[in-house]
Amino acid sequence: MSAFGITAASPPEIGRTLPEWEAFLASFPTVADAICAVAAGESVELFSNEHAPVCRRVLISDSEPVVQDTLYLDMDLREAVLTGLLNHGDPQAAQAVILGAMPGLVPAALWHDDVVCVSEASTGALPRFGYRYTLPLSGSMTWADVESLSEPFMPLFEALTYGLDGAADADSAAVGLLRDAGLPVVTCAACGRFVTCRHPEWPGVWVCLDDEDPIRCTYRHHPPGSVEEFDSIDIGTPHRPEPAVAGRAAAAVPLVNAAPRVTR
């Protein structure tokens, strides 16, 4: 059992019949095709986020062809890590803390010593964090051979892929681990979401990482469906960082503009 309540008995198999995988295999029907393409300077890379955010890259490393598979942190754990990174105030130091803590976020029995924890620059404002294994390739291999070589890593990847729904278990154990490692992960005392007051677009306002409404707390004081809830939706309330945790974060790294404020 992991910090996320994950067991090895998770649903099997990341699909290989998705459009992005079909397009990849149409472009590179054989491993030899992929090796030739990358040797010619072409980017051989596939990103899929249908079941989980994963990336397969074929590269030349030390003059030898390799395949790298990376599974990125997602969902609640991603929000915990990225809000903690913003709260930390020193992105480089925070990344080192996160990378050091990541092995402890997966079930110890499923950990594989050949997996490395990585951070990558993204196309957005925040980095990606992921678990990666690298396998040697040769032109005589088939993609089925690559899948066979990947087998030892699948229990770990599947546990992370399908286990993150157990966020209730994850919050206390995994967040505790991240905090103990030195990452100021702050939760809202009302809604439980991970929040930061150092968001690049809303500095000084406690927000969560939500596409639709990061500023307004989703916690409702009134019974769902009641007229009081109906009336209060228009105004909403700000997130309320759990005082003790926010205080520890502020003590670890002084926060600026930390007071919640309501934007007009």
Ligand SMILES: [Zn+2]
């Ligand atoms: Zn909230």
